[in-house]
Amino acid sequence: MDPSQPPVENYANPKTCFFHVLFKASSLAFYILSALFFxxxxxxxxxxxxxxALDFWVVKNVSGRILVGLRWWNETDDMGESVWKFECLDQESLARINKKDSWLFWWTLYLTAVAWFVLGIFSLIRFxxxxxxxxxxxxSLSVANIVGFTKCRKDAKKQIQQFASQTIASQFTSTLQSAFSVV
Incomplete structure (x- = not known):
């Protein structure tokens, strides 16, 4: 191994990545190949x-949490309105998320929806x-996961920005206090 080459980053969670892709591929493959057998x-x-549906559940509750550190769900409050709930790892854990795992998660999430859309166009053409x-x-299950995880990622970024600004403000305040307490 050449020490001048940067180390190749592998998947941190290969089993989760495998099942993430497997569930997506199984529904698409069964739909495409089923006409040959049934x-x-x-x-x-x-x-x-x-x-x-199994793919939806696995992505929403397992692979989303492990591969990108995000989880979402939707509840109905007492007033009967829909409320989105988001859960993400803390800032340190999010920073340690494997880039390949994250890349695989997001690309397969979008590519699956595109594949279903293309299959829909073919079904329309064939009447x-x-x-x-x-x-x-x-x-709709694929798009629901896309919308949920996209909103969850935006909420996580907003929480990180709020945490960073609070930390900077408290650091600035403590610096000012210590500067004036010395005088």
């Missing part, structure tokens, strides 16, 4: 939506309206 729309619909229902469910 004539029943009901079987294709149920299995594809089940695999997409298969019933398959648009399958794609619509799977695409």
């Amino acid at each position: 004539d029943s729309f009901v079987i294709i619909f149920v299995v594809t939506v089940l695999l997409a 298969q309206a019933d398959y648009l229902l399958v794609i619509g469910v799977c695409l």
Whole structure:
């Protein structure tokens, strides 16, 4: 190994990355290949939506937390309004998130939605309206994760900025206090 070369960063969580990709690929692969093996729309619909729902749950509750340190959910408050809840790791832990893990998470999140959208266009072109229902469910689950994690990332950045400004303000205040207490 040449010491002048920078070390190659590997995946910090290869098993989580594998299952993150596996669940996304399984729903897409089953939908694409199912026409070769099944004539029943009901079987294709149920299995594809089940695999997409499993992917949604794994991304939202497992791989999102491990790979990018984010988790989101939506609650209904007492007034009946929808309230987004976000959870993220502390600033030090977020700084240690593996770049390859994060890259894989975000790219597969977006590419899956694009793949479902393209499959939807093909279903429209082939006049298969019933398959648009399958794609619509799977695409909405993918988009829900994109929206949730994007909002969560923005909220995490806002929290980090607030923490940094509070830290700077308290440091400035303590410096001023110590300067005037010496005099």
